[in-house]
Amino acid sequence: MTSSAIIPSPIKPIATLPIDEGLAQALLSSLTEYGAQLHGRRVWLACSGGRDSLALAALCVQLYHHGRLPFLPQLLHVDHGLQADSSVWAQHVARWATAQNLPCQILRAQVKGQDEQAARHARYEVMRAVLNTDDVLMLAHHADDQAETILMRLIQGAGVNGLSGMQPWRTQTQGGRRNALWRPWLTAKRSKISRYAQRLQLPYIDDPTNEAGDNVRSGLRRDIMPVLATYNPNVIDNIARSAQLLSDAQSIINDQAIEDLQRVAVSDLQLASAQRVLNIAVLNTLSSYRQRQLLHHWLTQDEPLPPTKQLVDEVFGLSRRQDSNHQTALFWQASLQSYVIRRYRQRLYRISSDWLDWLTLPLGKVEHVISDLTDEVASTPAIRQQPILMTLRSDTHFVWQAKIWPHALATLLGGDRSSSATFSKDMLIKDTLSKGTLRDKLANHQGTIRLSFAPLARQQRVRTVSMPRPQAGKKLYQTLGIPVWLRESLVIVSVDCRHSKDGQDDLIENAAAVPILLLSPFDCWILHTDIMRVESNHPAAFDEIAEGVVSQIMIQKAR
Ligand SMILES: Nc1ncnc2c1ncn2[C@@H]1O[C@H](COP(=O)(O)OP(=O)(O)OP(=O)(O)O)[C@@H](O)[C@H]1O
The missing domain is CATH 3.40.50.620 (HUPs)
Incomplete structure (x- = not known):
């Protein structure tokens, strides 16, 4: 009640009066x-x-x-x-x-x-x-x-x-x-x-x-x-009565949409309300009315009010496109926040503007020094479970931490003798460098190892273990399938080695940092280098070396 009103007659207790x-x-x-x-x-x-x-x-x-x-x-x-x-x-x-x-x-x-x-x-x-x-x-x-x-x-x-x-x-x-x-x-x-x-x-x-x-x-x-x-x-x-019947019908529709969504959502790329992803190929296996219903349901997640029919139709149209132009971005100002809906390859993304803003924040350079990889890797299972955690980017909404598993790193670098890796010494890349080089030091775990994390420069050439030659910029993004909005969020992890000289740690002469990993908030690629004992047909063995962990910080409203 918001307008001018008539103030009524006196107040009487009603507890004992007749009930309707x-x-x-x-x-x-x-x-x-x-x-x-x-x-x-x-x-x-x-x-x-x-x-x-x-x-x-x-x-x-x-x-x-x-x-x-x-x-x-x-x-x-x-x-x-x-x-x-x-x-x-x-x-x-x-x-x-x-x-x-x-x-x-x-x-x-x-x-x-x-x-x-x-x-x-x-x-x-x-x-x-x-x-x-x-x-x-x-x-x-x-x-x-x-x-x-x-x-x-x-x-x-x-x-x-x-x-x-x-x-x-x-x-x-x-x-x-x-x-x-x-x-x-x-x-x-x-x-x-x-x-x-x-x-x-x-x-x-x-x-x-x-x-x-x-x-x-x-x-x-x-x-x-x-x-x-x-x-x-x-x-x-x-x-x-009609409303009641339609309410029952809506419940059936909701159940169906929830079931369909479980099949069509790409669960490993979901980040609560920040980013929700659908697999377009799976979406297309449904009838068009179920697709529209699912899109309606998918868009509404985390929001109290549904999108307009026009938006659902536009998103449906976007999902149907076959061309390689991924520039279309549909904007939705919802009740709680705004979103952009985009298609990249065979995926449909609903991206919140908070998340998009966060993705443009600059990435700092961070380092981690491992004094002795074999110590960090010590054979007790408990220690094997402890990852090296590095914060790559954070604000009040999201935190991105890279997790590097020391035992997997040791195996990757070729010297974890305690590891039960399936790779034998014979599989180490041929030792063509003289003793005392970086690779040798890494392989023998002498001195300390420094891990450094830095943003990937656009022109920086990178070769993952599954690529035949190094690539940079757009070509690299396309090969790895990195959508436009994630391209400022790529980090190179490099390693270099210091060795002990008179009890002092020193950088080995001419031992430049060697890039070993490329990270995005959702992926990790192992890079091809001659210091590592990984061969292109065995990258899966090192899947566990690193993972990006992005956490959404829930900001509770002060009461
Ligand atoms: N100012 C208010 N304070 C608390 N509750 C309210 C207020 N205005 C409305 N409501 C609640 O919302 C319901 C629906 O609001 P609506 O505007 O239809 O009611 P109204 O016609 O102003 O009041 P009423 O339903 O009490 O005759 C009301 O029945 C009441 O429960």
């Missing part, structure tokens, strides 16, 4: 249906002070007083501060609650904008801040509200989900906290609630805009619903 059995049944049967979810949870009631929510609060008081309701909800009233007298309404609700022995909290919302939508948004925001995880918030929406909602959505072109109307029970998670909205009166008619409120002489606040007809909802209420009732007096119940 029809309305009580509506509430109690919803209580039975959601009893398991309600068990042990704190229940609040959002009370505008209007007829419906005051009547629901009154019924709760009465049923509780008669021992038919096991809890008494606490009232939450939101003062939108949009009208000069809104604080007077707030005081009125608080006084009524006190007279009924109902706990009540008055909250002040900061509304950005003037319309109903802005007020509703601000209202839920401020109420959510009060709710603890798993709390339940009762709303007084009723069958007439439901019918109006469905008609409104119908003329806006909603799909099955929208035409399912408001759900009697809906859980929502935001900022890491989960709570539930409960609408126990969706089967109760407005006319019944009005009669009940009058019988109890409830001092509700009358909001004249409800009947003014100057917005879509009140226009439908005033002009359309009475006309529809002349065709079928059960119009409200019938629309509610």
